[in-house]
Amino acid sequence: MRSLMSRVLIAFSLLATSSLAGYGQGSSSWVQFTAFHYEGRDPIANEHPLSRGEYLNPILAGMYPDPSITRAGDDFYLVNSTFSWYPGVPIFHSRDLMHWQQIGSVLDRPSQLNLSGLQTSQGVFAPTIRFHDGLFYMINTVVGGIGNFYVTATNPAGPWSNPILLPEINGIDPSFFFDDDGRAYIVHNGPPPNNKPLYNGHRAIWLFPFDAVTGQVSGKGTILVNGGVDISREPAWIEGPHLFKRNGYYYLIAAEGGTSVMHSEVVFRSRTVDGSYLPYEHNPILTQRDLAANRPNPVADTGHADFVEAPDGSWWALFLGVRPYHDNQFNTGRETFLLPVTWKDDWPAILPPGKPIPRIVKGPALPTSPESAGLHGSFVWNDNFTSPELRPEWEILRTPTEPCWKLTRHPGALLLQSRTDDLTSLKNPCFLGRRQQHTDFTASIILNVQPASDPGDAGLAAFQNEHSFYFLGVAHTPEKQMEVFVEESGGGDKAMLTVLQRITLPQSAGKVALRITGQGGRISFLYRSSGKAWLPLVTDADATILSTSEAGGFVGTMIGPFVRR
Numbered sequence: 001m002r003s004l005m006s007r008v009l010i011a012f013s014l015l016a017t018s019s020l021a022g023y024g025q026g027s028s029s030w031v032q033f034t035a036f037h038y039e040g041r042d043p044i045a046n047e048h049p050l051s052r053g054e055y056l057n058p059i060l061a062g063m064y065p066d067p068s069i070t071r072a073g074d075d076f077y078l079v080n081s082t083f084s085w086y087p088g089v090p091i092f093h094s095r096d097l098m099h100w101q102q103i104g105s106v107l108d109r110p111s112q113l114n115l116s117g118l119q120t121s122q123g124v125f126a127p128t129i130r131f132h133d134g135l136f137y138m139i140n141t142v143v144g145g146i147g148n149f150y151v152t153a154t155n156p157a158g159p160w161s162n163p164i165l166l167p168e169i170n171g172i173d174p175s176f177f178f179d180d181d182g183r184a185y186i187v188h189n190g191p192p193p194n195n196k197p198l199y200n201g202h203r204a205i206w207l208f209p210f211d212a213v214t215g216q217v218s219g220k221g222t223i224l225v226n227g228g229v230d231i232s233r234e235p236a237w238i239e240g241p242h243l244f245k246r247n248g249y250y251y252l253i254a255a256e257g258g259t260s261v262m263h264s265e266v267v268f269r270s271r272t273v274d275g276s277y278l279p280y281e282h283n284p285i286l287t288q289r290d291l292a293a294n295r296p297n298p299v300a301d302t303g304h305a306d307f308v309e310a311p312d313g314s315w316w317a318l319f320l321g322v323r324p325y326h327d328n329q330f331n332t333g334r335e336t337f338l339l340p341v342t343w344k345d346d347w348p349a350i351l352p353p354g355k356p357i358p359r360i361v362k363g364p365a366l367p368t369s370p371e372s373a374g375l376h377g378s379f380v381w382n383d384n385f386t387s388p389e390l391r392p393e394w395e396i397l398r399t400p401t402e403p404c405w406k407l408t409r410h411p412g413a414l415l416l417q418s419r420t421d422d423l424t425s426l427k428n429p430c431f432l433g434r435r436q437q438h439t440d441f442t443a444s445i446i447l448n449v450q451p452a453s454d455p456g457d458a459g460l461a462a463f464q465n466e467h468s469f470y471f472l473g474v475a476h477t478p479e480k481q482m483e484v485f486v487e488e489s490g491g492g493d494k495a496m497l498t499v500l501q502r503i504t505l506p507q508s509a510g511k512v513a514l515r516i517t518g519q520g521g522r523i524s525f526l527y528r529s530s531g532k533a534w535l536p537l538v539t540d541a542d543a544t545i546l547s548t549s550e551a552g553g554f555v556g557t558m559i560g561p562f563v564r565r
Contacts, residue, residue, distance in 0.1 A: 029418040031458040031563045032448040038381045040438030044297060044359045045377035055098035055363045061376040062435030063333030063556030067318040069308045072131040077156045079106060079138060083555050084123035085395040088113045091156055097316055097338060098363045099371035102392050103157040106138050111162055115398040117426045118144045120465035121553030126240055128175040141172045148174050168217040177243035179273060184210040186217060189239040192226060201236025202227055205254060207274055222274050228256045229266050229279040240304040247346055252277050255303040261328055262289050263303035265319060267348055286319060286350040288357060299357035300324055307341060310364050315341035317350045321357060325439050325520035329547040332436055333556015385414040394432045404430035416563045418456050424466050431461055433558025443559045444515035449474055449482055460514045461562040468551035472514050472525045486525045486538045490545035501538045505529055518543055
């Protein structure tokens with residue numbers, strides 16, 4: 001099976017051969033990196049080792065939001081939002097719901113996904129995956145791009161089709177439902193009746209018939225839910241809907257309350273697919289908004305769930321949540337959690353009111369499935385770049401017009417091409433990012449620096465969006481000296497670049513190691529040259545600028561190598 005990024009390389013012609021030995025070789029300059037190291041520490045995992053049959057929440061740590069799941073026989077498949085990161089929509093496989101392996105990305109060709117000019121928190125929103133009649137469907141919205149569309153595949157590892165547009169769907173978060181009578185539908189978040197909101201956040205859930213044979217949407221659509229559970233209370237931002245059927249009832253689950261501390265999951269049911277949907281009297285069936293903010297090891301902002309029935313008849317909910325370190329500040333983004341669904345009087349519930357999300361849970365009684373390294377808990381993840389293809393954990397900002405990375409020419413090294421596109425731009429900077437998955441983490445990389453004929457910067461970035469990031473870099477000055485520096489951009493909705501520290505490196509430095517360490521709302525930057533001891537450059541800087549509450553949007557921090565001219 002081809003890796004994610006290999007398809008990008010196939011999609012473009014190979015770059016012309018150029019001198020790759022140095023850093024700063026004119027218009028074709030390349031920078032050589034080796035030995036990326038990431039280590040994350042989860043105190044719950046360290047203090048409470050798992051017993052047999054237990055799993056640790058989150059099951060996907062770091063920026064894996066808006067989970068959707070489907071089952072094909074004994075196999076489960078899971079997808080997440082990726083916003084303006086490319087490739088889009090990672091797809092995971094499991095047989096026990098607890099342990100997952102990434103098998104590819106759904107949108108891994110430029111012909112499928114154009115993210116040019118989009119802000120980091122635009123792009124791919126809330127994908128839904130479904131399996132029906134031997135075919136996998138993934139339906140999605142590209143906000144700021146082509147809007148709503150779906151793709152199909154016979155093999156969930158790919159290849160997936162090019163997008164089939166759905167211009168009739170006016171809104172976001174579309175989801176497929178295939179009924180047992182052969183009919184199919186799309187349910188989604190859309191405008192309220194007559195497109196006249198009564199209050200801020202007034203939205204509706206819509207239903208459209210869908211012909212799975214022709215791939216066409218028909219009719220004018222039907223509103224299933226107007227506003228939310230109780231419109232008299234002005235419920236906000238009903239979204240992320242999914243339909244399913246059980247014991248003769250049609251169930252509609254949806255998120256309500258917005259994506260921050262008021263987030264929740266609610267449920268409605270009806271005897272007909274397009275009929276009157278009654279809300280559950282004990283809604284919400286999942287929330288953490290009724291718990292004290294200062295509770296230990298909190299999980300917050302829970303909602304946006306999808307349900308699946310396991311082969312043993314048990315039901316499970318995957319949903320997003322966050323692990324704040326203070327005042328709902330978190331740098332890791334929205335993560336994927338798993339909990340069992342219980343049924344009473346033909347109504348589902350995920351968690352009773354007032355109960356915190358458990359981090360350690362007894363899992364389903366299913367055959368054990370293997371797991372990819374580095375998805376949750378405490379772990380060390382290394383990439384020595386010995387593969388001819390990038391590992392699937394690496395992503396790049398927006399769809400690349402041409403690849404700026406190479407691995408095959410130098411085994412054991414990553415080569416990045418120096419470009420003028422900066423992290424503040426809405427273009428395609430040469431930055432490879434890997435998710436920050438822990439509040440307490442260390443990330444480092446080795447940079448092979450060479451005497452340069454022109455200035456340029458290369459190093460390690462911790463990036464939340466184009467206005468909020470840190471860059472620990474090495475610069476070649478016009479005097480052909482080398483400097484190591486830390487640059488901060490923490491300007492909210494406008495990039496405000498500040499150099500926090502800059503020092504000159506010794507002329508003998510041939511390799512420079514760069515390290516970023518984080519602990520909650522603090523972040524530090526270190527370096528070493530010629531194998532000497534680590535030296536601090538900036539310590540205890542403000543990491544809250546990388547939190548979603550400060551930076552805005554819907555993404556988490558990504559860490560990795562970056563070069564610019």
